Each structure stands twice: as C-alpha cells, then as structure tokens.
Amino acid sequence: MTPIMFFIIVAFLGTFAMLVAGGISMVRGGKFDLAHANEFMQGRVFMQAITLALVIVAIFMWS
Numbered sequence: 717m718t719p720i721m722f723f724i725i726v727a728f729l730g731t732f733a734m735l736v737a738g739g740i741s742m743v744r745g746g747k748f749d750l751a752h753a754n755e756f757m758q759g760r761v762f763m764q765a766i767t768l769a770l771v772i773v774a775i776f777m778w779s
Contacts, residue, residue, distance in 0.1 A: 720777060724770045731763040 738756030741749045 720770065720774045724767065724774060727763060727767040727770055731760060731767055734760040734763050 734756060738753070738760060741752060741756060
C-alpha cells in the first residue's frame, strides 16, 4: 500500500466518522444537536475536501 493510499483511507474514515457522529446527534436531537449540528456539517465538508484533494493528488501521481 502506498502512503497516499493510506492517507486517503484515513481521510475517508474520518469523513465517515463525522457523518455518523452528525447523524447520531441529529437523531437524538435536543440542545446538543442544536448547538453542534453546524460544527458536524462543517467538519464533514472539511474532511470531504481533504479526501478529494488526496484522491486528485493520487490520480496525478499515477498518470
């Protein structure tokens, strides 16, 4: 496994973790969800951007 592939997998798992954490928070609702829903969304979008950037770097490295 190349180092870039390792970082892509780690970034993907981080994105998935943020998605699950936000989903659980949304399902439970309450004050915690109201206070942190936007933070979960921003974190997920940030992790998606990192993952996408790593995939683009990997594509350019292998072509």
